[in-house]
Amino acid sequence: MGFEFDVILLTGLLDFYAKVGDLGSARKVFVEMPERDVIATNAMISAFSRYGCVEEAKQLFENMSQRNSASWNSLITCYCKSSEVHNARLIFDRNPMKDVVSWNAMIDGYCKSEQMVKADELFVEMEFMKNVVTWNTMIAGYVQCGEFVRAINLFQRMLSEEVKPTEVTMVSLLSACAHLGALDMGEWIHGYIRTKKIMIDFILGNALIDMYFKCGNVEAAIQVFHGLHDRNIFCWNSVIIGLGMHGYGKEAVDAFIAMEREGIKPDGVTFVGLLCSCSHSGLVSVGRSYFSEMKIVYGIEPGIEHYGCMIDLLGRSGCLQEALELIKSMPMKPNAVVWGGLLRACHKHKDAKLGEQVTDNLLSLDPHDGGNYVFLSNLYASLNRWTEVDQCRKLMIKRGVRKTPGCSSIEVENIVYEFVAGDTSRTQINVFLDKIVKEVQAHGYEPDTTTVLHDVEDEEKESVVRYHSERIAVAFGLMTMQPGRIIRVVKNLRTCDDCHTFMKFISNVYKREIIMRDRNRFHHFRNGYCSCNDYW
């Protein structure tokens, strides 16, 4: 009795040390235990696994005279966590007492290393052994790999096989909806959570808030936030980031103040959200002062991402020199994002001299990002420097750099439709789009010729800009959606000036609200105006 009690107690202590980050003490407890049973040894293996000490875990495992299934599973997890999926598989295959946990651990290992084909092979092989964790692992895996539609499809299969989803399932699905901008689907999941009375904890609450913001429904996001019993730093951060990306800079700052009042300490992510919010709303002095307070008042050392926000904030508002000085004063080496922010600012404020200087740095750091070349090319184009535009294009061809194709999606009746720039195969939509162009031209819209070079590497420049993906998506929305319904479009890149103007005209001429999420932020078009005040 005494021995058992000791072992259980000491194992608990070992586990406690491991979980609070003190591997040394955990190991000491283990070594000094008078006797060690399987459970204690498994706990030690898990502790090693937590800290990536694969060799120690393996040694301990190999020396065990007796093992239970948890021993095998702990080692599988250990290899997976250290990205040694191949070794995990060797243990998995050797394991004589495979249970559902072994399979799930192995599937998760494949998911985390983005080997979804292998994960799916095991998933299929499991047949009736699958439990809800298996399904959750696969769904989360697809989300982590960016295969959002697959994740949703798998969920539908899960329902058809009558497996009862859990709050974990919901979190992954909401994350998929947030990425896709699939509001209808997100709302359906919220409804499902309510009818099935699924507990809304921190994580699920945060997933809902994030989904509503990223799908363009600010009010619903705020409502969920206020409905939560408890809010942790993730929830506050999502609110600050969400408000900022919709252009509610002042409200984001207010949220930050409210958060402090509630006694929650901001972290690095909070400041990314806060500075970014200031940047989108042109709150230059507020942003400057929060940046300077970060370390002194809040004890948070600014990271490269915070410098990135500041350079964007300063550059966008026209303080190009100050932005450059800040880059020079950074304690770390500036990366492509930092230089990219300044390049965009040079483009906006038509400073070709600084733009060239910045580009040298940028292209040496990130020679394969097509977007950078496009931006430089646009900068030259806006200054009528066509020789340089041409050189830029040739350089891209020489280096084999391709611009990411523009892609927009729109959700109609629960189905997400995707459109790619320059797609002229959908004749009906394009005919309709041409009609829209004529209509808004009659109301004063003039196509901006400088953005014709937005897609420098494409031969069919004309048709590409005429059929930028967001235009096709909006045309499709106007064709298929009931009058008065908000058109919501998600684009993978930043929208160009010309499309931005075009959307403003449509919102006025067709009396339609358009909410567009681009790579950077949200644009709410209504009555000929955009919520970003043309500042983006």
Add this chain to the structure above:
DNA sequence: TTAGGGTTAG
């Protein structure tokens, strides 16, 4: 003692 979920800069 073993498996699944959340926020972040161009």
